Amino acid sequence: MLQCIFLLSDSGEVMLEKQLTGHRVDRSICAWFWDHAVSHGDQALQVIASPTHYLFQICREGITFLACSQVEMPPLMGIEFLCRVADVLSDYLGGLNEDVIKDNFVIVYELLDEMIDNGFPLTTEPTILREMIAPPNIVSKVLSVVTGSSSNMSEKLPSSTASCVPWRMTEPKYSNNEIYVDLIEEMDAVVNRDGNLVKCEIYGEVKVNCHLSGLPDLTLAFSNPKILDDVRFHPCVRFRPWESHQILSFVPPDGQFQLMSYRVRKLKSIPIYLKPQLTSDAGTCRLNLLVGIRNDPGKVVEMIAVQFKLPDCVSSADLNSNCGTVNILSNKTCSWSIGRIPKDKTPSMTGTLALAPGLDRLHVFPTFQVGFKIMGIAMSGLLIDRLDFKNLPTRPYKGFRAQTQAGHYEVRS
Numbered sequence: 001m002l003q004c005i006f007l008l009s010d011s012g013e014v015m016l017e018k019q020l021t022g023h024r025v026d027r028s029i030c031a032w033f034w035d036h037a038v039s040h041g042d043q044a045l046q047v048i049a050s051p052t053h054y055l056f057q058i059c060r061e062g063i064t065f066l067a068c069s070q071v072e073m074p075p076l077m078g079i080e081f082l083c084r085v086a087d088v089l090s091d092y093l094g095g096l097n098e099d100v101i102k103d104n105f106v107i108v109y110e111l112l113d114e115m116i117d118n119g120f121p122l123t124t125e126p127t128i129l130r131e132m133i134a135p136p137n138i139v140s141k142v143l144s145v146v147t148g149s150s151s152n153m154s155e156k157l158p159s160s161t162a163s164c165v166p167w168r169m170t171e172p173k174y175s176n177n178e179i180y181v182d183l184i185e186e187m188d189a190v191v192n193r194d195g196n197l198v199k200c201e202i203y204g205e206v207k208v209n210c211h212l213s214g215l216p217d218l219t220l221a222f223s224n225p226k227i228l229d230d231v232r233f234h235p236c237v238r239f240r241p242w243e244s245h246q247i248l249s250f251v252p253p254d255g256q257f258q259l260m261s262y263r264v265r266k267l268k269s270i271p272i273y274l275k276p277q278l279t280s281d282a283g284t285c286r287l288n289l290l291v292g293i294r295n296d297p298g299k300v301v302e303m304i305a306v307q308f309k310l311p312d313c314v315s316s317a318d319l320n321s322n323c324g325t326v327n328i329l330s331n332k333t334c335s336w337s338i339g340r341i342p343k344d345k346t347p348s349m350t351g352t353l354a355l356a357p358g359l360d361r362l363h364v365f366p367t368f369q370v371g372f373k374i375m376g377i378a379m380s381g382l383l384i385d386r387l388d389f390k391n392l393p394t395r396p397y398k399g400f401r402a403q404t405q406a407g408h409y410e411v412r413s
Contacts, residue, residue, distance in 0.1 A: 001021070001069060001071060001073060001118075001119035001120060002020055002056075002067045002068070002069050002073075002078060002081070002116065002119045002120075003019070003020055003021045003023055003025050003053075003068050003069055003070060003119055004017070004018065004019050004020055004021075004024075004025035004067070004068045005017075005018045005020065005065070005066070005067050005068075005082075005085070005112065005116075006018075006027075006030055006064075006065075006066040006067075006068075007063060007064070007065060007066075007101060007108075008030060008034070008063070008064040008066060009062070009063065009064075009098050010062040010063070010064075010098075012030070012031075012034040014027060014030050015063075015098065015101055015102060016101065016105065016108060016109075018109065018112045020116055020118065020119045021118055021119045023070070025053065025068045029050065029052070029053055029055070029068055030066065032050055032051075033048070033050070033055055033057070033066060036048060036050075037057075037064075044057075046058060046075075046079055047075045047078070047079070052070070053068040053069060053070055054068070054069045054070070054071075054072065054073070055067070055068055056068075056069070056075065056078035056079055056082060057082070058079060058082045058083060058086065060086045060090070060096050061090075061095070061096040061097055062097065062098070063086075063096055063097070063098065063101065065082040065085060065086055067081070067082055069119075077121075081115075081116070081121050081124070084115070084121075084124045085111075085112070085115060087126075088111060088115070088124070088126055088129060089101075089108060089111065091126055092104075092107060092111065092129075092133075092135050092136070093107070093136065104136055107133065107135075107136055110133050111129060111133060114129060114132055114133065115129070123166075125166065125167040125235070125253065126257070127167060127168075127169075127253045127254055127255050127257065128166065128167065128169075131169070165215070165236065165251050167234075167235060167236055167253040167257075168215070168236075168251060168252070168253050168254055169254055171213075171214060171215070172212075172213060172214075172254050173213045173214075174211050174212065174213050176211070176397070177211065177212050177213055177392065177394060177396035177397070178211050178212075178396055178397040178398070178399070179208065179209070179210045179211070179212060179218075179252070179387070179396060179397075179398050179399075180208070180209040180210075180398070180399045180400075180401070181206065181207075181208050181220070181259075181384065181387065181398070181399070181400050181401070182206070182207045182208075182209075182400075182401050182402070182403065183204060183205075183206060183378045183382060183384070183400075183401070183402040183403070184204065184205050184207060184402075184403050184405075185202045185203070185204040185205075185378050185379060185380055185382075185402075185403070185404045185405070186202065186203045186204070186404075186405055186406070186407030187200065187201075187202055187267075187270070187271075187379055187404060187405070187406055187407055187409060188200070188201050188202075188203065188407040188408045188409065189201075189270050189408075189409050189410065190410050190412070191270075191274070191410070191411045191412065192412055193365075193412050193413055195273075195275070197268070197269075197270060200266070200267040200268070200269075200270055201263060201264060201265045201266070201267060202263065202264040202267065202379060202380040202404075203261070203262075203263055203407060204261065204262050204263070204264065204378065204380060204382065205258055205260070205261045205262075206220075206258070206259040206260045206261070206262075207256065207257070207258050207259065208252060208256070208257055208258075208259045209255070209256045210252040210253065210254060210255065210256075210257070211254070211255070212252070212254075212389075212392065212396055213392070214391060214392065214393075215251060215391055216251065216252065216389055216390065216391050216392050217249070217250075217251055217389070217390040217391050218248075218249070218250055218251070218252055218387065218388070218389060218390075219241075219247060219248065219249050219386075219387070219388040219390075220247070220248040220250075220259075220384065220386075220387050221246075221247050221248070221384075221385045221386050221387075221388075222246065222382060222383060222384060222385055223383040223384070223385040224381060224382065224383060225246035226246070227264050227380065227381060227382065228262040228263070228264065228382070229262065229263045229264065229265055230262060230263040231260055231261070231262045232260060232261045232262070233248075233259070233260045234250070234253075234257060234258060234259050234260065236250040236251055236252060236253060236259075237249070237250045237259070237260065238250060248260065262382075264380035264381075264382070267379075267380070269294070269295045270294055270295065270409075271293065271294060271295055271296075271297050271301055271372065271374065271379065271404075272291065272292075272293065272294060272301065272304065272370055272372055272406075272409075273290075273291070273292055273293075273294035274289065274290070274291050274306065274368055274370055274411040275289070275290040275291075276288070276289050276366075276368060276411065276413040277289075278362060278365060278413060280353075280355070280360070280361045280362040281360065281361065282360060283354070283355050283357075283359060283360055284352050284353065284354055284355065285314070285352065285353040285355060285361075285362045286350075286351075286352055286353075287319065287349070287350065287351050287352070287353060288348065288349070288350050289306065289336070289348060289349040289350075289368075290346060290347070290348050291304065291306065291338060291341070291346070291347045291348075291370075292341060292346050292347070293341060297374055297377050297379060297404075298377060299374050299375060299376045299377045300340060300374070300375070301340070301341065301372050301373075301374050302339065302340055302372070302373050302374070302375065303339065303371065303372060303373040303405075304338040304339060304340070304341065304347075304370075304371065304372045305335065305336065305337045305338060305370070305371040305372075306335075306336040306338070306349075306368055306369070306370055306371075307333065307334065307335045307336070307368070307369045307371070308333075308334055308366040308367060308368045308369065309331075309332055309333050309334070309366060309367075310328075310332040310333075310334060310353065310366065311362065311364040311365070311366060312332075312364070313355055313356045313359055313362065313363070313364060314332070314353045314354065314355060314356070314362075315354050315355065315356050315357075316353075316354045317334070317351060317352070317353050317354070318351050318352050318354075319334065319336075319349055319350070319351030320349070320350060320351055321336060321338075321347065321348065321349040321350075322345060322347065322348055323338055323341075323342060323345065323347035323348075324336060324337045324338040324339060324347065325337050326349060336349055365412075365413040366413060367410055367411070367412050367413065368410070368411040368412075368413065369408075369409065369410060370406055370409040370410075370411060371405075371406045371409065372405065372406045372409075373403065373404070373405045373406075374403070374404045374405070375402075375403055376401075376402060376403075377402055377404060378402040378403075378404060379404040384400055387400075
């Protein structure tokens with residue numbers, strides 16, 4: 001049972017406090033936690049035993065979600081609930097940062113009131129919460145100023161409270177039944193200075209946009225599910241069919257939702273190569289970057305970009321490219337936007353870096369971050385085999401789409 005939730009800024013300031021039970025948790029626990037987090041740095045645990053409480057914490061976009069409990073409880077339940085709170089707030093507010101939280105205190109408190117009751121998780125499904133609490137918009141903010149009422153709470157309980165599946169409203173009806181399934185993947189890769197692939201893995205999500213009448217029962221099968229690791233499902237998924245046959249059987253929520261997430265590890269190929277060359281002598285460094293297609297994915301690679309930070313010992317830089325645009329920001333971050341690779345030439349960036357006085361050679365080498373997007377293909381090799389329907393009077397329209405983009409794609413020099 002959770003007793004209190006705090007939202008802390010990146011400086012340790014308490015932005016929001018929500019007491020969940022009759023026993024009040026003193027704010028001094030936040031100071032103890034922050035001292036512990038600062039002293040341990042990146043090694044701070046998500047579950048911490050303080051002298052008086054058990055603490056659960058996650059960090060999203062510079063905001064720390066901290067929950068306290070005086071009694072022992074399953075630690076994964078506390079962490080999962082905080083993750084769900086962070087996801088719901090990000091979905092409602094269009095992102096997470098300190099200013100957004102402070103501008104929408106009322107909605108945050110209303111959401112927490114519905115998501116947890118007396119320390120126990122209650123309603124955590126975003127589609128149901130949207131029926132109970134209207135997301136903020138310009139109209140609602142203007143009305144709150146004019147009328148003086150800042151509540152977005154609905155006067156009636158959502159129809160889903162009477163449904164046999166709590167994540168779906170009772171008997172929705174659509175004139176055009178349709179469902180769309182998106183495979184969205186992020187590729188994380190590390191290439192060492194010798195050009196060898198050290199690490200390459202995919203984090204993927206299966207997102208669904210469902211507009212089906214009644215209470216449909218769906219079955220989704222992949223052609224190669226054995227490549228998937230660390231799968232995580234929406235509560236609507238029945239676990240036993242997946243455990244026995246790697247088939248997703250579920251009654252879907254209405255609207256947009258994330259059906260599952262997964263990882264694919266130990267991939268052997270990457271679509272983009274980056275070849276950096278740095279030679280320094282007599283106080284200057286010559287930089288040459290080449291970018292190209294390493295393994296043709298069969299689809300157009302778009303939005304190619306390279307970003308790196310100049311070392312502190314570099315006083316100035318003069319960089320040019322034969323393709324795209326190069327920008328150097330005031331914090332010494334260099335951004336090279338390429339877009340698509342032309343057929344008649346290989347994109348390259350060349351230039352000179354002037355070193356600080358007293359330095360002859362460059363001793364700290366930059367790390368290059370590569371970005372790209374590929375529409376129409378999942379680089380993990382995951383394919384949807386079929387999507388079957390039950391309890392539907394007519395055959396609905398179904399659409400599938402795949403996309404791969406760069407995550408933490410790093411090339412070292």
